[in-house]
Amino acid sequence: QVRISHLRRQFQRDYDQTFTEEIFIVSHRFVSQGIPIYKIKDMMNDPIQGSFYASELQKVSKDEQIQWRTEKIIRKRKVRGKPEVLVRWLGWPKKFDSWIPEVDVKNI
Known part of the structure; x- marks a missing residue:
């Protein structure tokens, strides 16, 4: 990689x-x-x-513990009562936007 x-x-x-x-x-x-x-x-x-x-x-060595930086949160939704956010990853194209649990987003 x-x-x-x-x-x-x-x-x-x-x-x-x-x-x-x-x-x-x-x-x-x-x-x-x-x-x-x-x-x-x-x-x-x-x-x-x-x-x-x-x-x-x-x-680049792949590290499972790495915390990826987000550019912005695009949308929010709830799936089975759990909030998720659609994030745009910093430095990555739009096709890599993905839904992740809201609790995984950290403000740094």
Whole structure:
């Protein structure tokens, strides 16, 4: 699992985050002129256009205890009397919006 680098802008600071929040999966690795090149797909197995050099990728170790940050709460509902919220995950596309129990949302 990897993150991909953002395109650097002219006045971007070094302390700004340089890799995406979204995590991708390496789907294919091949070598061209002695340089490894990678094809990646998102967590829903949709291929990402283009290919990436190793310097454009950051390896990510999967941690089950990680707390993902939310961008915003979109909607609320009750399922069998238990409140749930539809959240947009920070740095992830809309297709990854998901319903989670309201008690799992923490204000930080």
